[in-house]
Amino acid sequence: MDTEAQHTERDLPSTPQPGPERGSRSARFPALAALLEGPWRKAAALFAVCLVFLLLLSHFVLQPFLIPSGSMEPTLKVGDxxxxxxxAYRFGSHPARGDVVVFDGRGSFTDEAPEGNPVGRAVRSAVAALGLTEPAGNVYVKRVVGVGGDRIVCCDKGGRVxxxxxxxxxEYVHPGDAPSQVPFDIVVPDGTLFVLGDHRSRSSDSRDHLGSPGGGMVPVDxxxxxxxxxGWPFGRWSGIGGSGAFARVPAPGGAHG
Incomplete structure (x- = not known):
């Protein structure tokens, strides 16, 4: 009888115990859990915070910009x-003659067009905002030569604008370049800018779009x-100030000659 009772007791179903396959993910992947709960977790969080800070800084205050062409040589070189x-222009200030500016050329240098896949655009924009890739094809860097109301003529008997x-x-024009091979006589509309590259023979700028919609003039906004x-490379670390070339230019309406 004792033997039969013992046999019956051993055959009773036991309470299932949770095995590794029914436990938490930590039990199934202990190495992954250790990474997520260890120093890597703090490092990942710190990286995410720094990335968000850099993107906000780039969007609102100071944006890195990769120079994609030689149109601004010798002031700016490819890869700078x-x-x-x-x-610079957020608190009542306006672009001045001699300033080197970055601008959106849609409507003045390029036709307005759909910008494609929004996800791809957002990713590219974020990467470009960190200066890791070239900006979108509608973004340009040039020097302001004329502001609203200015009359600009090229060229005089001395070959000057x-x-x-x-x-x-x-003085900033690329050595060997003429101020322009294209003659022009224009008045810059109010609220717009006339911009040229420093490497005049290699720059597609306001001169090339005089007959386009917008006349090649860049809206200030x-x-x-x-x-x-x-900022990079370190060997070229320097400031880019305005040019004193326009110091003697009178305000629009005060022209002479």
Missing amino acids: RVLVNKL RVNGTPVTE HVVGRVDWI
Whole structure:
């Protein structure tokens, strides 16, 4: 009898115990759990916070910008990473002659067009905002040569651009380049800018779009910001100031000659 009772007791179903397959993910993947709960978790969180901070800084204050072409040589070279001051024109200031600016060329340099896949655009925008890739094809960097109301004529007998009747000696123009091979005589509409590249023979700028919609003039509200510094490579680390070439140019309406 005792033997039969013992046999019956052993055959009773036991209470199922949770095995590794029924436990938590930590039990199934102990190595992964250790990573997520260890120093890597803190590092990942810190990286995410830094990334968000950099994106916010880039969007509102100071954006890195990769120079994709030689149109601004010798001031800016291909591969330079410059820092664009987005606050330069936010508090009542306006772009001035001689400033190097980054702007959205849609409607002046390029036709307005759909921007494609929004997810891909957002990713590219975020990467470009960190200066890790070239900006979108509608973003340009040029130097302001004329502001609203200016009359700009090229070229005088000395081969110089005249702004409001005053000849301008543009010391920043690429050695060997003429101020322009294309003659023009234009008045810049209010609220817009006339911009040129420093490497005039290799720059597609306002001169090339005089007959386009918008006349090649860049609306002031399309300006992203002012290029104030070269941040990379370290050997070219320097500030980009305005040019004194326009110091003697009178205000619009005060032209002479």
